[in-house]
Amino acid sequence: KYYLYNFPQQSAVPLSVExxxxxxxxxxxxxxxxxDSSGNFENGRAYVENFxxxxxxxxxxxxTLLRPLLQLGSAGCITAAAxxxxxxxxxxxxxxxxxxxxxxxxxxxATRKAIVxxxxxxxxxxxxxxxxxxxAAWNNMRPPHLQLxxxxxxxxxxxxxxxxxxxA
Numbered sequence: 001k002y003y004l005y006n007f008p009q010q011s012a013v014p015l016s017v018e019x020x021x022x023x024x025x026x027x028x029x030x031x032x033x034x035x036d037s038s039g040n041f042e043n044g045r046a047y048v049e050n051f052x053x054x055x056x057x058x059x060x061x062x063x064t065l066l067r068p069l070l071q072l073g074s075a076g077c078i079t080a081a082a083x084x085x086x087x088x089x090x091x092x093x094x095x096x097x098x099x100x101x102x103x104x105x106x107x108x109x110a111t112r113k114a115i116v117x118x119x120x121x122x123x124x125x126x127x128x129x130x131x132x133x134x135x136a137a138w139n140n141m142r143p144p145h146l147q148l149x150x151x152x153x154x155x156x157x158x159x160x161x162x163x164x165x166x167x168a
Contacts, residue, residue, distance in 0.1 A: 033057025
């Protein structure tokens with residue numbers, strides 16, 4: 001089984017509902033789902049509404065969309081931020097239909113916003129892990145990523161710490 005990945009900023013061919021429908025018809029039983037990194041709720045909603053009822057899995061690529069899409073029938077999320085906020089995402093997933101899920105989703109969204117407030121999410125995640133573990137090797141980057149400056153790290157840490165999240 002294969003998963004599609006919709007990342008319109010880097011994709012020459014956006015994965016429209018029509019395209020996915022054509023692929024599912026042309027290759028029955030081959031495609032299992034899609035990760036939608038468009039960051040657009042309407043796009044994720046269209047995928048869920050058109051395909052989830054038939055077992056096609058729709059995953060949000062943006063933590064802020066996890067609960068709203070779960071409420072429509074999505075399968076979950078696949079995000080870079082899950083490297084530091086997966087316990088919170090798990091609480092949202094387990095409680096998508098109650099107040100505990102709503103509260104966890106607020107925290108999850110805040111962590112996502114903190115991470116993407118940095119110039120790039122991968123260096124931000126690595127900086128958070130370096131601080132958390134005390135291991136500066138986390139700050140080693142491979143191109144095209146660049147290590148955050150001291151000022152960028154301070155700003156990231158301030159915004160992330162305001163979320164009240166302790167890394168595991």
